[in-house]
Ligand code: TXA
């Protein structure tokens with residue numbers, strides 16, 4: 001069971017060290033408790049998905065101390081600046097174009113070119129972000145599919161030992177997740193209703209902002225709201241050898257893999273091959289997945305051939321994403 005620690009300065013310093021060394025902390029916010037990790041550390045992000053038991057990699061919210069810090073990660077336009085000055089710190093999340101130099105793990109944004117950011121209105125959350133000195137990804141600290149936790153014991157009961165430490169600060173003030181507003185396109189949408197209402201958002205933006213599923217300008221069903229990253233190159237799964245012209249996304253040893261027509265996969269040029277994890281480590285593979293798919297997604301590659309990834313633990317989410325990529329092609 002994760003250690004529940006009453007918040008004081010020493011506990012925050014300890015939690016910050018856990019974050020800096022790649023661990024996870026149960027973090028109180030004004031909305032719900034989050035399971036926080038370093039947004040720049042792909043292996044830490046992989047641990048979050050594992051602890052939550054998510055069968056798929058959905059992008060996570062990046063928590064920052066200020067609007068200025070958000071602007072280092074995402075492109076803040078006038079709409080974003082206006083919403084930020086009206087509601088930050090507070091229960092509002094903005095989906096924005098991700099800056100090229102954002103330095104956020106590709107796994108945290110599930111390979112998308114957008115990023116969700118928010119500035120929490122909670123003393124402890126802000127103290128932890130500041131002490132850790134890095135942006136924190138923090139999905140609600142519950143198992144996937146169960147209720148969001150609003151007390152420290154919910155976190156401990158739900159996640160078992162999934163967090164290295166839980167910072168306890170009583171019940172969350174809002175008790176409902178943040179409102180997610182998509183500003184990545186010309187028409188703003190609410191992707192997830194939450195503590196801040198559509199009317200409040202509309203008033204600040206000066207236009208009617210609808211829940212995405214109800215918007216008839218750009219109809220999307222709720223299950224389809226989230227865009228998924230997929231490479232342009234076709235993806236071929238369960239490859240045991242390579243066709244000439246294919247790039248290889250390997251998992252484990254490639255010692256015995258050949259290229260049809262002659263040659264060994266191991267002798268391919270550096271641009272044509274990536275290994276998710278030479279040791280067959282699923283955490284490492286998850287952390288590398290999106291960045292390596294992008295590296296190999298080049299017009300000169302006829303396909304991206306992917307070796308089999310075992311269907312257990314994080315492999316379930318990795319395979320979910322690889323199958324989607326194979327279907328999209
Ligand atoms: O109140 C909250 O927002 C809590 C506390 C801990 O801050 N966090 C939270 O995170 O609810 P999570 O990961 O459970 O929810 C993230 C939501 C999901 O609905 C996800 O699809 C959406 O934000 N999201 C994140 N990044 C996105 C992106 N790039 N594009 C579209 N939606 C995104």
Ligand code: MG
Nearest residue numbers: 139140148177
């Ligand atoms: Mg959640």
